[in-house]
Amino acid sequence: MSRTLVIDLDSCTGCHACTIACKGWQNANEDTRLPDAEAYGAAPFGAFLNRVHSYEVIADDTPARLIHYPRTCVHCENPPCVPVCPTGASHQTADGLVQIDAKRCMGCGLCAWACPYGARELDPVAGVMRKCTLCANRIDDPARPAEDRIPACVRACPTGARHFGDPTDAESPLGRLVAARGGFAPMPEFGTKPTSRYLPPRPKDRLGAGAVPTPLVPGGGLQVWLDKLLGRG
Amino acid sequence: MRAVPSVILFTTLSGAGFGTLAAAGLGLGAGPGVWLAGYGLAGAGLIASGFHLAHPLRAPLAFRRWRTSWLSREAWAAVAALLVLAAPAASALIGGPELRFLGALGAGLCLATVVSTAMIYASLRAVPRWHHGSVPLTYLACAGTGGCFLTTAPGVTALACLALAVLLGAVFVLGDRRVAALGLTRGWATGLGSSGTVRSFELPRSGPSFITRELVERAAGAGSPLLRLLSLLLAGLAPAGLLLAGTPPAAALAVHLAGILLSRWLFFTEATHVAALFYRGDLTPSRP
Numbered sequence: 001m002s003r004t005l006v007i008d009l010d011s012c013t014g015c016h017a018c019t020i021a022c023k024g025w026q027n028a029n030e031d032t033r034l035p036d037a038e039a040y041g042a043a044p045f046g047a048f049l050n051r052v053h054s055y056e057v058i059a060d061d062t063p064a065r066l067i068h069y070p071r072t073c074v075h076c077e078n079p080p081c082v083p084v085c086p087t088g089a090s091h092q093t094a095d096g097l098v099q100i101d102a103k104r105c106m107g108c109g110l111c112a113w114a115c116p117y118g119a120r121e122l123d124p125v126a127g128v129m130r131k132c133t134l135c136a137n138r139i140d141d142p143a144r145p146a147e148d149r150i151p152a153c154v155r156a157c158p159t160g161a162r163h164f165g166d167p168t169d170a171e172s173p174l175g176r177l178v179a180a181r182g183g184f185a186p187m188p189e190f191g192t193k194p195t196s197r198y199l200p201p202r203p204k205d206r207l208g209a210g211a212v213p214t215p216l217v218p219g220g221g222l223q224v225w226l227d228k229l230l231g232r233g
Numbered sequence: 234m235r236a237v238p239s240v241i242l243f244t245t246l247s248g249a250g251f252g253t254l255a256a257a258g259l260g261l262g263a264g265p266g267v268w269l270a271g272y273g274l275a276g277a278g279l280i281a282s283g284f285h286l287a288h289p290l291r292a293p294l295a296f297r298r299w300r301t302s303w304l305s306r307e308a309w310a311a312v313a314a315l316l317v318l319a320a321p322a323a324s325a326l327i328g329g330p331e332l333r334f335l336g337a338l339g340a341g342l343c344l345a346t347v348v349s350t351a352m353i354y355a356s357l358r359a360v361p362r363w364h365h366g367s368v369p370l371t372y373l374a375c376a377g378t379g380g381c382f383l384t385t386a387p388g389v390t391a392l393a394c395l396a397l398a399v400l401l402g403a404v405f406v407l408g409d410r411r412v413a414a415l416g417l418t419r420g421w422a423t424g425l426g427s428s429g430t431v432r433s434f435e436l437p438r439s440g441p442s443f444i445t446r447e448l449v450e451r452a453a454g455a456g457s458p459l460l461r462l463l464s465l466l467l468a469g470l471a472p473a474g475l476l477l478a479g480t481p482p483a484a485a486l487a488v489h490l491a492g493i494l495l496s497r498w499l500f501f502t503e504a505t506h507v508a509a510l511f512y513r514g515d516l517t518p519s520r521p
């Protein structure tokens with residue numbers, strides 16, 4: 001069973017709650033700490049494992065649309081970030097997740113160059129690489145109630161735009177959602193085989209070329225009737 | 234990509250150093266001075282590379298993943314080359330016999346080191362400008378030319394310099410064309426391109442980050458024809474002229490190395506990671 005994130009670009013409102021929840025959760029753990037350099041200084045330099053872009057999609061036949069796009073590790077089945085690591089700090093665990101052993105990382109930064117999605121950031125204080133851990137210490141924590149055994153970002157999202165589960169299981173609700181919405185993996189040409197999926201924004205109202213609003217009342221309505229009555233027709 | 238001084242120094246100096254050591258190992262230019270220069274350049278380069286690491290003391294761990302990592306392979310090849318060549322070098326210093334076999338073996342390891350260094354970059358699919366056979370070819374050509382100065386006749390070195398200038402020039406032009414032909418856009422990277430033109434409305438940051446600094450930003454001089462020309466001039470044309478005019482090879486080598494430094498700076502700052510598409514939306518070296 002592969003576990004991963006599915007992100008719905010239709011319901012994401014760009015509130016960045018996931019980014020902050022991630023930061024808070026990772027910061028609480030010695031091995032994954034994610035501090036900012038000069039957090040309260042003149043030139044703060046932050047590290048985040050999730051970053052929400054906002055894009056405007058412009059097309060001729062439809063109003064421009066604002067799409068919020070959370071960018072994070074897409075949990076590749078064939079992760080290019082792992083083989084390049086000379087120390088073995090970056091590794092794939094038995095359940096397929098890519099993790100970093102902070103004590104072995106020498107901070108060469110090569111893995112961040114190898115990841116096509118820009119998903120890895122160097123901890124500017126400790127000098128070791130960080131990436132999304134899929135909150136391994138939450139999702140497998142038997143002490144948590146079942147509904148809490150999900151990544152911190154999924155828990156925090158107020159619109160339910162982030163899902164956690166196995167989208168390859170066609171029978172599961174998540175599998176059905178991904179199939180129904182045409183979920184896609186980003187940059188598939190890179191051969192990274194992401195397990196994550198993005199659900200594309202749903203189509204919105206469209207105005208056809210030269211379209212005018214259809215009259216509410218057939219035959220022209222009250223004004224035409226009055227005009228006729230007063231002999232102005 | 235971020236052009237870090239330590240990495241520019243490392244690839245330039247150790248390239249020329251291993252080139253010189255390879256030439257010495259092959260018996261092209263004997264003499265203690267050549268060996269010392271080779272070891273000095275290669276050593277200085279390797280030390281510079283340590284400054285790139287956030288945890289240099291953990292560098293010994295880099296020997297562990299030679300099966301998959303070119304950085305690890307480079308570490309092995311460099312250490313092996315320096316160790317194997319220690320015997321012929323020591324023999325040359327004390328005026329002993331020329332250890333031909335070890336010299337040739339060491340020369341092969343030197344070239345393997347240079348290729349491994351280049352492959353660290355060429356193996357990255359996420360950096361289209363680097364993901365190409367021209368990168369190891371260029372690194373080998375630079376190291377080979379650098380190795381000629383102190384070991385071969387000035388005429389031969391001058392020829393190598395001219396050939397290098399042609400190669401470097403061609404790589405600039407072909408690299409530009411190759412990246413442009415890929416036609417990678419923000420719409421492709423985000424997967425939103427099928428429904429229209431994708432414009433960045435707001436960036437996910439209030440300041441610079443590791444990602445923007447390492448992968449997205451480029452120096453103002455990136456793609457500048459003037460700087461590109463200057464790098465060809467310093468790395469190839471000027472040293473060739475100096476050598477033909479009878480300047481001491483060491484002085485010409487210094488000019489050549491200045492050119493390689495500039496060309497490596499361009500190599501890094503002109504290459505752009507595909508993640509830059511999420512930010513600025515294009516991979517071209519020069520600003521429109």
Ligand code: SF4
Pocket residue numbers: 072073074075076079080081082098114115116117118119120131192
């Ligand atoms: S998205 Fe990047 S960091 Fe995550 S597994 Fe893939 S290559 Fe590695």
Ligand code: SF4
Pocket residue numbers: 084085086087088089090100104105106107108109110111112129
């Ligand atoms: S930065 Fe750390 S995890 Fe990444 S390749 Fe280097 S040693 Fe490995």
